[in-house]
Each structure stands twice: as structure tokens, then as C-alpha cells.
Amino acid sequence: MTEETLTIRNNSTGKEADFSLLKGTIGTPVIDVSSLNKKMGLFTYDPGFMSTSSCKSAITYIDGEKGVLLYRGYPIDQLAEKCSFLEVAHLLMNGELASDSKQAEFEHEVGQHAMLHEAMRSFIDGFHYDAHPMAMMVGIVGSLSAFYHSELDMNDPEHRRISAMRMLAKMPVIAAACYRHSIGFPFVYPRSDLSYCENFLNMMFSLPSQKYIDKDNYIDPVAVKALNLLFILHADHEQNASTSTVRLASSTGANPYACIAAGIGALWGPAHGGANEAVLSMLEEIGTVDRIPMFIEKAKDKNDPFRLMGFGHRVYKNFDPRATIIRKACYEVLEGLAGSEKDPLFELALELEKYALNDEYFIEKKLYPNVDFYSGIIYKALNIPVDMFTVMFTIARTAGWVSHWLEMMAEPGQRIGRPRQIYTGHDIRNI
Ligand code: SDX
Numbered sequence: 001m002t003e004e005t006l007t008i009r010n011n012s013t014g015k016e017a018d019f020s021l022l023k024g025t026i027g028t029p030v031i032d033v034s035s036l037n038k039k040m041g042l043f044t045y046d047p048g049f050m051s052t053s054s055c056k057s058a059i060t061y062i063d064g065e066k067g068v069l070l071y072r073g074y075p076i077d078q079l080a081e082k083c084s085f086l087e088v089a090h091l092l093m094n095g096e097l098a099s100d101s102k103q104a105e106f107e108h109e110v111g112q113h114a115m116l117h118e119a120m121r122s123f124i125d126g127f128h129y130d131a132h133p134m135a136m137m138v139g140i141v142g143s144l145s146a147f148y149h150s151e152l153d154m155n156d157p158e159h160r161r162i163s164a165m166r167m168l169a170k171m172p173v174i175a176a177a178c179y180r181h182s183i184g185f186p187f188v189y190p191r192s193d194l195s196y197c198e199n200f201l202n203m204m205f206s207l208p209s210q211k212y213i214d215k216d217n218y219i220d221p222v223a224v225k226a227l228n229l230l231f232i233l234h235a236d237h238e239q240n241a242s243t244s245t246v247r248l249a250s251s252t253g254a255n256p257y258a259c260i261a262a263g264i265g266a267l268w269g270p271a272h273g274g275a276n277e278a279v280l281s282m283l284e285e286i287g288t289v290d291r292i293p294m295f296i297e298k299a300k301d302k303n304d305p306f307r308l309m310g311f312g313h314r315v316y317k318n319f320d321p322r323a324t325i326i327r328k329a330c331y332e333v334l335e336g337l338a339g340s341e342k343d344p345l346f347e348l349a350l351e352l353e354k355y356a357l358n359d360e361y362f363i364e365k366k367l368y369p370n371v372d373f374y375s376g377i378i379y380k381a382l383n384i385p386v387d388m389f390t391v392m393f394t395i396a397r398t399a400g401w402v403s404h405w406l407e408m409m410a411e412p413g414q415r416i417g418r419p420r421q422i423y424t425g426h427d428i429r430n431i
Contacts, residue, residue: 006031008040015040026061043420050314053239054417055247059092059403060238064315069322071236072096080325085231086110086196089168089399092236093406107196113162113169114190114199116177117147121187124177133178133391134268140174141167142261152255160409163256164402171398172196175391176203182387194219197227200395205383222336223382229329230375233322234393236400237371238315242267246401247408251417256405263401264394270309273393275372276379279310280386283345283352283376292348292355300361308356310373312365322371330377337381346377 004023009016017039020032030053036042046052061070069076072091079088083097090098090106098106123143127136145152148166151159177187180203188203198219210218237243246263250256267273286295299308313320330346353369356362379389408414 008036010040010042024056027063043422045422048314049244054244055239055408057238057404057407058095059407060236060400062238062315064313064317067316067319067321067324069237076233076321077325080229080232083232084195084197085228085235085396085399088232088235092399092403093164093168109165110169110196111190111192113166114173116170116173120147120174121177124181124187127178127181129182129184131182133175133182133388134264134274134394136178136181137174137391137394138261138264138268140178141171141264142258144170144257145255148257154253154255154409157410160256160406164406167256167260167398167402171395172200173203175388175395176200178391179204179385179388182385195224197224197231200227201382220337222333226329226333226378226382230326230378230392231396231399233325233371234375234396236397236403241269241272242397243401243404247404248417250405250408251414256402259405260398260401263397267394267397268390273372273390273397275309275370276376276389276393277386279349279372280345280376280380280389282309283348286348286352289348289351292352295352296355296359300359308352308362308367310369311356311362312367313370316368316370317366319368320370323369323373326371326374326378327369330374333378333381343377343381345380346374349374349377 004021005018006021007016007018017035019036019039021029022032023029033044036044044052059072061073062068071079071088072095074091074097079091083091086107087097087103090096090103120140120143124136124140127139144166148163151162153159173190180187186208188206190199190203194202201219201223206218239247242263245266246259249259249262270278282295286292295306296308298304298306299311327350334343334346353373356367361367375392376386376389379392380386384392
């Protein structure tokens with residue numbers, strides 16, 4: 001961390017002071033303003049944190065101008081091409097890709113933690129059948145701390161590691177349980193002979209009435225490959241809203257399950273992870289190519305709250321590298337999965353992208369398809385229901401959330417996050 005200084009002068013008072021200019025390995029330098037109030041009696045103001053770094057992190061790097069996304073230094077397209085989701089999870093959580101033996105140990109431990117406490121099933125059954133699965137996820141994950149009292153000494157690195165592994169392992173089991181509950185089908189237990197993504201598909205779609213045949217006969221490898229890819233692409237993304245929520249909650253020393261549940265709540269918003277579900281609803285509302293111009297005009301109309309879901313990004317101002325990879329995968333998955341060769345919504349999405357990218361408004365505001373624009377096309381081809389799309393994002397992002405949680409909890413001198421404000425209310429007054 002190299003340091004230069006920057007002098008800030010308050011012209012109205014003449015006060016000035018030097019502040020450190022910090023530079024990371026790569027990326028935009030930052031001014032350390034932590035002593036600004038002490039030195040100059042000032043706060044900074046940055047709603048939405050457009051220009052604010054909240055922490056130091058070695059996990060993920062994004063260059064919004066160049067469309068670069070690195071997990072622990074590895075470019076996302078290489079990881080998407082060469083790794084499985086659990087290999088990437090190990091990389092994010094531990095800093096390095098594991099050797100074959102270490103990866104086998106890691107995956108064995110994930111399998112050991114996959115089972116849910118049997119009492120959780122009555123908790124899940126307590127939800128109304130039509131509860132939104134994201135509402136169930138927030139509740140069930142938050143309740144994990146009620147089921148797992150042991151290993152909750154947050155000062156113990158081993159307790160932290162076990163908690164992180166538990167969440168990585170249990171998230172797909174809880175997700176599939178929510179889906180099975182919503183359709184009134186029996187809960188399916190995870191199996192030790194299946195990989196992480198094979199297990200998820202089995203827990204989602206296998207039927208007790210189905211004659212047992214081996215996995216090669218009923219879990220489509222095209223679907224497994226597509227899931228690994230989507231989970232890798234959604235695994236982490238620097239200090240996005242849900243990850244920042246996990247970090248802020250964790251700064252109070254709250255238990256990790258409650259902190260991850262807070263992240264799930266933040267991810268659910270349509271401006272964030274909820275966008276993938278909103279994209280499918282938007283494409284279904286647009287319906288046909290001839291209706292695209294009308295919706296593009298709606299998206300541009302300041303008086304219309306409608307936004308083109310799956311477009312735009314706080315950081316990426318040229319293209320989201322994940323959207324590029326997913327668009328290409330859509331062709332392969334739709335070709336490869338029997339019965340989904342042609343999806344009119346995919347054709348519509350391609351036309352909508354073409355139209356938007358040639359529209360002055362979208363060009364001027366640098367609005368491009370983001371990770372959520374095409375992911376739903378693949379989830380739909382995998383028969384994942386639309387209201388489960390953000391749950392899929394939750395499964396993947398758990399790897400990122402627990403990695404950031406582990407990173408910040410291991411950092412010495414952690415302090416509670418507590419931003420200030422500009423007060424615009426009444427001055428002191430008497431009743
Ligand atoms: C994710 O942060 C992350 O890394 C998130 C994420 C991750 O992996 O964690 O990448 C995942 O959340 C992706 C984003 C998914 N959300 C959507 O697709 C919802 C639609 N997009 C927008 O709501 C918006 O683009 C955001 C929320 C993504 C970004 O919001 P910003 O950076 O605050 O941008 P903004 O709202 O200030 O918009 C800038 C301008 C505005 O116009 P002006 O006020 O300048 O005239 O662009 C316009 C906006 O009105 N605009 C859009 C638009 N997005 C921005 N206009 C129409 N349609 C859109 N989608």
C-alpha cells in the first residue's frame with residue numbers, strides 16, 4: 001500500500017490539512033479521510049457511495065471502464081472456462097485454487113455439512129405454500145443460528161471457518177427445500193455421490209416415484225455445466241449492496257447466519273439481485289419484437305418509473321463481462337438441452353439488446369446488459385421457476401459473502417461501521 005499525501009484546504013476558513021493518498025495493487029487511488037473530522041471538523045457526503053471505498057479487500061477486483069472482473073487475480077472468463085463452482089468457492093474463501101487433494105478435502109467437508117437439522121423441516125413447512133422463496137430464504141438462513149449454537153465464537157478462526165462452510169453447503173439444500181415446499185413435493189436429501197450442482201438439480205427435480213437410475217441418465221450434464229457457469233459468474237462482485245450489507249452487519253459482531261440473512265434481504269431488491277426475476281417478467285410483458293420501441297421509450301421517460309431491467313450498472317460503463325459470457329452460454333445451453341432449442345424470450349432479449357445499444361439515451365448514459373439480463377434465459381431452460389431466480393443468485397453469492405465475512409473478521413482492529421449524515425431537520429426547539 002504505497003502512500004502519497006493530498007492537501008485539502010477549506011477556503012472559507014483557511015484551514016488546511018494533509019491526507020494520505022492510498023494506492024492498492026491496481027485500481028483507483030483513495031484519499032484516507034478517516035481523520036477529516038478531527039483535522040478539519042468536516043464530514044464527507046456521498047449518498048449511494050458513488051466515490052467511497054468502505055474497506056480494503058484482496059478478494060475481487062473490477063475495472064468498470066475496461067469490463068475487467070478478477071477473483072483473487074484470475075480473470076472471470078478463465079475461471080468460467082476452467083473451473084467448477086466449488087473450485088472458485090475455495091479460491092474466494094482461501095485465496096488460492098486448491099490442489100486436487102485439498103479440493104477433494106474441501107468438497108468432502110461441504111458434503112458433510114449439507115444435511116439440515118431435521119427440525120428445520122417443520123420450520124419450512126410453517127411457511128404458506130405461496131410464500132416467495134426469497135422471503136423463506138431470509139427467514140430460514142437467519143434461523144440457522146437457532147439450530148447451530150456451537151462454533152459461534154467469532155474470535156475463533158476455526159469456528160468462523162466451520163460457519164462459512166456450513167452456509168456454503170446448506171444454501172442449495174435450503175433453496176431446493178423452499179422450491180419443493182412451494183409445489184407440495186417431498187423434501188429431497190442431499191447425496192454424497194453427487195457434485196454440488198448435480199445435488200442441487202436432484203434436490204429440485206427428482207421424484208420419489210421415479211425409478212432409480214444413475215445420475216448420468218437423468219441429471220443432464222449440459223444443465224450441470226450451465227449451473228456451474230452461472231454460479232461462478234454470480235459468486236462475488238466486490239463491495240456490491242448485499243456484500244456491503246453483510247460487512248456492515250458483521251461489524252457489530254452479529255452471528256454470521258444473521259449477517260448473511262441480511263445480505264439475502266438486500267440482494268432481493270429489483271435494483272440488485274432481484275433484477276433477474278424482473279427481466280423475465282419484463283420480457284414476458286414486452287412479448288413481441290414490435291413492442292420493443294414502446295418499452296424503450298417508457299424506460300427513457302423520466303415520469304415513468306419503468307426501467308429496462310437487466311440494463312445498467314454502477315461500475316460497468318462499457319460492458320459487464322459476465323453478460324457477455326452468459327449470452328454466449330445461452331446459445332450452447334438452448335442448443336444442448338433437449339426441447340429448449342428455441343426460446344422466443346431469448347430471441348426477444350437479443351433484439352431488445354440490439355435496439356437499446358443503438359439508442360442515443362442508452363449510449364449516452366452508458367447502459368449495457370448486466371449479469372441479470374440473460375441469466376434468466378438459462379434458468380428458464382433448466383426449468384427453474386422465475387420466483388427462484390434470485391434464490392439461484394443467493395446460492396452463488398454465498399461464496400462471496402462468506403469470503404468477505406472471513407476476510408473482515410480476520411482483520412485486526414475491526415471497528416463497528418457507523419456512517420454520519422447531513423442533518424436537515426428542525427434546529428433545537430421547545431415544546
Ligand atoms: C446487480 O453492484 C453490483 O456489483 C451489483 C451486481 C453484483 O454482481 O452484485 O452486479 C448485480 O445488481 C446488477 C444490476 C441489476 N439491476 C438492474 O438491472 C436494474 C436496472 N438497473 C438500474 O436500476 C441501474 O442501472 C442500477 C441500479 C443497476 C445502477 O444504478 P446507478 O448506478 O445508481 O445509476 P442511476 O440509477 O444513477 O442511473 C444513471 C442514469 C439515470 O438517469 P439520469 O437520472 O442521469 O437522467 O441512467 C438511468 C437513470 O435513470 N438508468 C436507466 C437504467 N439504469 C440507469 N434508465 C433506464 N433503464 C435502466 N435500467
